[in-house]
Amino acid sequence: MIGNIDKKDKEWKIVMVQEKKKCPFCGNQAVLITCSGCNVEVCEACHHYELVGSGCGTVIPLFYCPKCAFDELINPNACLKDKEW
Numbered sequence: 001m002i003g004n005i006d007k008k009d010k011e012w013k014i015v016m017v018q019e020k021k022k023c024p025f026c027g028n029q030a031v032l033i034t035c036s037g038c039n040v041e042v043c044e045a046c047h048h049y050e051l052v053g054s055g056c057g058t059v060i061p062l063f064y065c066p067k068c069a070f071d072e073l074i075n076p077n078a079c080l081k082d083k084e085w
C-alpha cells in the first residue's frame with residue numbers, strides 16, 4: 001500500500017525541483033521534503049506519505065518524517081501503521 005503511493009511521488013518530485021541537502025535521518029544527500037508535523041526536512045527514502053481525511057470527504061496528502069509518522073498526536077493514521085517498515 002505504502003509502496004504504491006511512493007511511486008506517485010516521482011511525479012511530485014519533478015514539479016518540485018529542489019537542491020539536494022543532507023537528510024537528518026539517514027544522512028544521504030537527497031531532495032528533502034518538509035514534514036507536515038514538525039517541519040523538519042526528510043528525504044524521499046525516509047519520509048512517510050499519508051492521506052488524511054479531513055471529515056467532509058476531502059483527503060489531504062501529507063508528508064511526515066519517521067518520528068511524526070508514528071506519533072499519534074501528529075499523524076491520525078499512526079495507530080494503523082505497521083511499524084516494521
Ligand SMILES: [Zn+2]
Nearest residue numbers: 023026043046
Ligand atoms: Zn533520509
Ligand SMILES: [Zn+2]
Nearest residue numbers: 035038065068
Ligand atoms: Zn516530523
